[in-house]
Amino acid sequence: MSGHHVVPFKTNLITFITLVVLTVITVLTAKYVDLGEFNLTLAMVIATFKATVVALWFMPLKYDTWMNRTIMLSSIAFVSLLFVISAVDLFTRA
Amino acid sequence: MSTGKVDRRVEPSHHFDSMIQEHEAGKQGVWLFMATELMMFGALFAGYFIYRMKYYDAWVEGGSLLDWKLGAFNTIVLLLSSFTMAQAVTDSMQGNNKKAFRNVVITTACAFIFMIVKYFEYSGKIHHGLFPGLGVWNPEAVEVAETKLFMTFYFVMTGLHGIHILIGIGLMAWLLKRLKNDEFSKDYYTSVEGVGLYWHIVDIIWIFLFPLMYLI
Incomplete structure (x- = not known):
């Protein structure tokens, strides 16, 4: 191919x-x-x-193509979002 | 469909314009699946970090209960398997099914070695009452009570990873059969590449699991 x-x-x-x-x-x-x-x-x-x-x-x-890179990067972005928001919650608790 | 020893794909399926388009679509599907894999393990890792913050002493004790030498050995085994898998993809892209077959055999052997080591690790933990469940857990075996939570994360995360290795072995058996039939060529190697992507993601997960469970 x-x-x-x-x-x-x-x-x-x-x-x-x-x-x-x-x-x-x-x-x-x-x-x-x-x-x-x-x-x-x-x-x-x-x-x-x-x-x-x-x-x-x-x-x-x-x-590879930017399409497949974007798929991989977007999943990492969502995992990062989970980490960041969890961290913000944990570090700002009284 | 099977009409003899060589049964190679030369025409795309009717809903595709070309072999390249079909290949790209199939590969993109595998990538989407890999994205969901990363998010699934990502959630488990998030849980791991949250409870590590909360019960740091338990995480230190839990880590010390695991044999990092076995973990390091398994890391090298998986890296080797990823290398031979990547090489199998290279071979099949060049139309060399024989070489690809040999490399997938090595990859499968590595997968078995990984699971055998894991079997000895798991049975050792169960023997020492360090499995959190089924009435096995022995509270006397640990100093910090929450170490039970660490062991839960250990068994769930490495267990889910181990299930992926077992599924990988099944996928590779399928590849081996098709490679033996000489089904792949320069024009059609989508399955080899797809299994390869899956196998590398399993390796990436372990790259994070090893230091977090055994070393830190």
Whole structure:
């Protein structure tokens, strides 16, 4: 089928290695570096980065249409809305 | 429909103009399904964070009850399975059903390894009275009472994720059968790509579950 990008083996391999390295960083920083509450933030930042790598190169939204990107982004937007409104409620309770 | 070993799609279904249009429509449908998956797990994650704020000590104790080494091992297993799945999509787009078959076999093997590790984790928790329900829960096993709530989140979230892995194994068995029949080609590989998208979303969910359950 024309117009569809075939992701080469090398790209898939690099993506996989990147994800493994990020997993090792996640474990090392969470287990052996005490940052207090910031540990959670750091772990979530790395996890979000990993999820983005999977979405862009494995799924691969990098070579997909804006239609499919919009579908993915809109679901993330609604989940964010749930998180933000819940947080606003929790942090403003007396 | 099956008329022999090779039964490849060359014509679009009657309600589509072209194979490309049919492919795009099918793929978009899978993406919409993936959007609902993210929102379903998103709600569970929201619950996790709210109760983590409320019962922080229980979350710390709950996390320490889980074996992060098993969690890390399973993370690597799932990442490997995502890699072979992505490669299977590449192979089928190039019309190489044999290579794609091999890669889906590895993906399926990884899925089984993941579930076997999960089985040992779950049975260990049940054995120690850390399963919240069915009369299994042992209040003496924990210091903070609300750790029961953490374990509920653990079993519901990893359980729902595990069900997705099992469904994935079923989908891959279906792919393997069709790859063996040499059904896919450069012009038709929608099913391989669709299962691939599903499998990567399952991986993305685990990428968040692993640090939240085992590490933090």
